[in-house]
Amino acid sequence: MAKRVVVTGASSGIGEATAKLFRERGWDVVGVARRGERLDALAAGHGIHPVVADVTLQADVDRAREEIAALGPVNALVNNAGGAFGSASVELSDPEDWRAMFDVNVLGTKRMISAMLPLLRDAARADGHADILSITSVAGHEVYESGGGYNAAKFAEHALMAVLRLELAGEPIRVLELAPGMVKTDEFAVKRFGGDVERAASVYAGVDDPLVADDIAAAIVHAIELPGHINLDLVTIRPVAQAAQFKVIRQPLVPKN
Numbered sequence: 001m002a003k004r005v006v007v008t009g010a011s012s013g014i015g016e017a018t019a020k021l022f023r024e025r026g027w028d029v030v031g032v033a034r035r036g037e038r039l040d041a042l043a044a045g046h047g048i049h050p051v052v053a054d055v056t057l058q059a060d061v062d063r064a065r066e067e068i069a070a071l072g073p074v075n076a077l078v079n080n081a082g083g084a085f086g087s088a089s090v091e092l093s094d095p096e097d098w099r100a101m102f103d104v105n106v107l108g109t110k111r112m113i114s115a116m117l118p119l120l121r122d123a124a125r126a127d128g129h130a131d132i133l134s135i136t137s138v139a140g141h142e143v144y145e146s147g148g149g150y151n152a153a154k155f156a157e158h159a160l161m162a163v164l165r166l167e168l169a170g171e172p173i174r175v176l177e178l179a180p181g182m183v184k185t186d187e188f189a190v191k192r193f194g195g196d197v198e199r200a201a202s203v204y205a206g207v208d209d210p211l212v213a214d215d216i217a218a219a220i221v222h223a224i225e226l227p228g229h230i231n232l233d234l235v236t237i238r239p240v241a242q243a244a245q246f247k248v249i250r251q252p253l254v255p256k257n
């Protein structure tokens, strides 16, 4: 029987690419997001099971859990829904942006983990193990100016995953964190900069071979398809051109003479 994975934020970017790749690899895929029309297109084109839900709303997560439970056990949960809103300083940023970032990146992840754990345990009993993987960010490990709210949310999501790994020790459930650096996706930076497409494009300007959603999807699927006793518990993944959050090379990469 095909294994089942639940991917949150499957309607665009990394989540969409991950949902498609899992389908190609023969998994049953449940895609969760708010934009039903985008999930429907994925369902029609790739056979994912769409579940329209806002992970920041407990009633939506409860309904999603019912819909997913009706399908059967869940072998893997990929918490990918998230994002950054705003780029102002700690002093000047809008607390509502901070609240929104905390809601989706931290509480959304927590809600989905609580909802899915019984179904993950069912799969672990049947198949030997199950997985919870969250997409945090290097912003959850390194701070930078104008990153305050996103840094705080992703540091918290990282902490949540680290605590969860301790709490689930003794069960055959891997807790994995993938922390990407900059990834060139269509919507992430546009949302961060309030719809400013030009400013969003400038983030990736001149970067030789930036990471794209398919690259992160490949890393996610690889981590989850490794034998069940191997836990890539924390993986940082960046383009070669990004040596650190603050050190991005914006010219072709060439060997020194």
Ligand SMILES: NC(=O)c1ccc[n+]([C@@H]2O[C@H](COP(=O)([O-])OP(=O)(O)OC[C@H]3O[C@@H](n4cnc5c(N)ncnc54)[C@H](OP(=O)(O)O)[C@@H]3O)[C@@H](O)[C@H]2O)c1
Pocket: 008, 009, 010, 011, 012, 013, 014, 015, 032, 033, 034, 035, 036, 038, 053, 054, 055, 056, 080, 081, 082, 083, 084, 104, 108, 135, 136, 137, 138, 179, 180, 181, 182, 183, 184, 185, 186, 187, 188, 189, 191, 213
């Ligand atoms: N791109 C990067 O440079 C980068 C780097 C490091 C980490 N990340 C992290 O990677 C993840 C995906 O980023 P991305 O670049 O693929 O961005 P994206 O294209 O904006 O994807 C975000 C996804 O999350 C979903 N989502 C947002 N709020 C939601 C909610 N309340 N309930 C359910 N789904 C929700 C969105 O779908 P709907 O709007 O349809 O709900 C969308 O599918 C995020 O957690 C982000 O923080 C991204």
